[in-house]
Amino acid sequence: MNPLVIAAGWLALGLVTSAFLRRPTARLVAIVPLAGAALTLFVARSTTAAVPLGGLSAISGLDRAGQGVLVAAGLSMVLVILLQPSVDPSMGRSIGVVGAAATITIASNSPLITGLVLAAAVATLVLRWVDQAPGKVSLAAGRAAGTGTAAILAASPLLPLTGFTTGERPVVVAALLATGVAALLAVYPLGGWAAGVIRTLRPIEIAPWLILLVPVVLLVAERIPGGVLGAGTPVFEHVLLVVGLGSAVWGGIWAVRGTDQTRYGRVFMADIALCVAAIEGPPVSPALTGALIILVTHLTLAPILLRPRDGVLVWPRRVAWALLSGVPPSPAFWGRLLLLEALAAGNVGSTIAAVIAMAAIFTASVMACAIRIRPLAPPGWRGRVADVAAWLLVAVGIAIGLAPQSLATFVFGH
Amino acid sequence: MGVSAPLLSAAGVIASVVAIMVDGRRAVAIAVVFLAAGLAPTAAAFGGAPGVAVLAGSAVASVLLAWIGWLSGRVLPWLSGLDPMIPAFAPPDRLFGPRSTRAFGAAVAILVASWVSFNVPVGQITVEQGLLFPIAYAWVCGAVRLVTARTVEDLAVGVAMVGIATATAWLLRNGNDALPGAAFACVVAPLAAFLAGWLNGRSSRRTQTRVEVEA
Numbered sequence A: 001m002n003p004l005v006i007a008a009g010w011l012a013l014g015l016v017t018s019a020f021l022r023r024p025t026a027r028l029v030a031i032v033p034l035a036g037a038a039l040t041l042f043v044a045r046s047t048t049a050a051v052p053l054g055g056l057s058a059i060s061g062l063d064r065a066g067q068g069v070l071v072a073a074g075l076s077m078v079l080v081i082l083l084q085p086s087v088d089p090s091m092g093r094s095i096g097v098v099g100a101a102a103t104i105t106i107a108s109n110s111p112l113i114t115g116l117v118l119a120a121a122v123a124t125l126v127l128r129w130v131d132q133a134p135g136k137v138s139l140a141a142g143r144a145a146g147t148g149t150a151a152i153l154a155a156s157p158l159l160p161l162t163g164f165t166t167g168e169r170p171v172v173v174a175a176l177l178a179t180g181v182a183a184l185l186a187v188y189p190l191g192g193w194a195a196g197v198i199r200t201l202r203p204i205e206i207a208p209w210l211i212l213l214v215p216v217v218l219l220v221a222e223r224i225p226g227g228v229l230g231a232g233t234p235v236f237e238h239v240l241l242v243v244g245l246g247s248a249v250w251g252g253i254w255a256v257r258g259t260d261q262t263r264y265g266r267v268f269m270a271d272i273a274l275c276v277a278a279i280e281g282p283p284v285s286p287a288l289t290g291a292l293i294i295l296v297t298h299l300t301l302a303p304i305l306l307r308p309r310d311g312v313l314v315w316p317r318r319v320a321w322a323l324l325s326g327v328p329p330s331p332a333f334w335g336r337l338l339l340l341e342a343l344a345a346g347n348v349g350s351t352i353a354a355v356i357a358m359a360a361i362f363t364a365s366v367m368a369c370a371i372r373i374r375p376l377a378p379p380g381w382r383g384r385v386a387d388v389a390a391w392l393l394v395a396v397g398i399a400i401g402l403a404p405q406s407l408a409t410f411v412f413g414h
Numbered sequence B: 001m002g003v004s005a006p007l008l009s010a011a012g013v014i015a016s017v018v019a020i021m022v023d024g025r026r027a028v029a030i031a032v033v034f035l036a037a038g039l040a041p042t043a044a045a046f047g048g049a050p051g052v053a054v055l056a057g058s059a060v061a062s063v064l065l066a067w068i069g070w071l072s073g074r075v076l077p078w079l080s081g082l083d084p085m086i087p088a089f090a091p092p093d094r095l096f097g098p099r100s101t102r103a104f105g106a107a108v109a110i111l112v113a114s115w116v117s118f119n120v121p122v123g124q125i126t127v128e129q130g131l132l133f134p135i136a137y138a139w140v141c142g143a144v145r146l147v148t149a150r151t152v153e154d155l156a157v158g159v160a161m162v163g164i165a166t167a168t169a170w171l172l173r174n175g176n177d178a179l180p181g182a183a184f185a186c187v188v189a190p191l192a193a194f195l196a197g198w199l200n201g202r203s204s205r206r207t208q209t210r211v212e213v214e215a
Helices: A003-020 A023-041 A064-083 A091-107 A111-132 A136-158 A168-184 A192-200 A203-226 A232-257 A260-279 A286-305 A314-324 A331-344 A348-370 A380-402 A404-412 B005-021 B027-075 B098-119 B133-147 B152-173 B178-186 B188-214
Strands: none
Touching: A003 A023, A003 A091, A023 A064, A023 A091, A064 A091, A064 A203, A064 A286, A064 A380, A064 A404, A091 A111, A091 A203, A111 A136, A111 A168, A111 A203, A111 B152, A111 B178, A111 B188, A136 A168, A136 A192, A136 B133, A136 B152, A136 B178, A168 A203, A168 A232, A168 B098, A192 A203, A192 A260, A203 A232, A203 A260, A203 A286, A232 A260, A232 A348, A260 A286, A260 A331, A260 A348, A286 A314, A286 A331, A286 A380, A286 A404, A314 A331, A314 A348, A314 A380, A331 A348, A331 A380, A331 A404, A380 A404, B005 B027, B005 B098, B005 B133, B005 B152, B027 B133, B027 B152, B027 B178, B027 B188, B098 B133, B133 B152, B152 B178, B152 B188, B178 B188
16 A cells, blocks of 8 residues: 555544544544554565655655654554543644655655645644743744744755765755754754643644654654765764763653643653654664663553543553653663663763763653552543553553564564 | 846745735735746746746635635525634834834845755756856745734745745656646635635625624
8 A cells, every 4th residue: 555545534533533532432532543543564675675765756665663663652652642631632633644744754865845835734733832821932932843844945956965975965955954853853942832732732742742742753864864865964963962861861861850730741852752762873873772762651651641640540651650760671661771871982072961961861760650649440431441441551551672683673674 | 048137036026025925814815826826937937828828827816715615605694703804912002013024024025035945956946157146035034924913814925835836846856747746836825815815705604794783
């Protein structure tokens, strides 16, 4: 099946569910990511990974890692919806558009198509966020992430760089692409918007960005230096290494200092920043594996941690935080160890910054575990199902910690 | 007959300045029409008649879709939503307002566009010619409009400007994919116009209803 068909499926289902579902049946929005993940299993497989550094070209297939990311993200999104106390049926539109954009982004070799679909995804999210919480914070998402997609669009006429691998052109392209990636992944100094929306909006509202878009953009960012970027490669790598490490430290500190309500978002941002820094660091193999383990860990635990703290799922939440803390043999430990190994191959400064960020994330996780809330009995069969689902997710998290490499290979083929 | 680079640049700069400064409910359509007209000479020089047709088509589609969006927003009864003209936040009173910031950005954009124009080659254009200037200037102005946005309408104008500028840059590539690429990039502008028109239509219906109720 062509990725365009899968994207059309995401889009059509998203629009249909947002138009026809009402409050009592709002949870059926979960059909959108479920169908998207199911369709992705039948995608036409491509032997080579798509890198958006070419000209205008047709979209033919998905590589194994891209397919794994999309399926895992789709399933994670399903569980996020099912574990929320309440769901707005109009969410289907954002989920559908962002899912479609994520599918095309990871399958496209053309920076123009990538930029256009990412612009559509960002526009959909921003309109929803501004509608839900009008203010400086939600508009900032449009400013920063919108400028990021504009930067990717601006790079498109300058690509491919065949015959222009030296001089200013590859450097300008690299700077534009780095700006796009940093803005979309909410890496500082372009990441303030994400911290704002995490603070202002309900967790379910930011889930399409966090679950569907970020993993895909991270994977694409990892592939860019492997393409023909010429003299721009060190610029792209070094910019993202420096801002990634700075962002990880900053995010970690704010995960400790911030409120409990925003803690998971901050930890997620810090982890993603660490991944960005490591995969753009020295060209060593542990970085990508570490980043994929971190991704699959977050995709597994996000459905539990994105649920507002309300006395339900208290113990699964505590165990989930323990799995994110980085204490061995939690999956986060293996992921961060590989990231650290990759960064240590570069220079001591990177290692020190990464250790500080990891220490802050550990402290934030311990603080989150230590919060006392009286557990409420799950109301009715629906609550019990949510409880069972949460414990199953925790079990998957433990399994990842016990066999991280095997799980990463199973999901991403890497 | 050779191409007069200063003339192309002057047309692009005037159009971009209008696009970055324009406000109001028809801002997106106005910005797209001016920008398409200002960049049309550049498009004609490198994309020929098809290049101009792409920009003209985008401008016409933007005007039409803005109107259709506005009409649909007014007619469809079951939807209501945000007003794209209301600033999402109100900064404190200060000496220089949002338009002054945009004007400052437009001035700085000249330096950026000038550097890009003389150092970054696109397709067949060599660095000495400097013909990328109007396109780079329009793109930077679009980015400034995005970064300084206070309303959803501002965001839509910025996105439309970036789309038109990118489309013209694709025409300068002069390859097999130049025209389809330009057409793809141009799609952004009519979509932004439709969205802004749609939101304007919905909010104007809501205002009208409130006035009727009060009467």
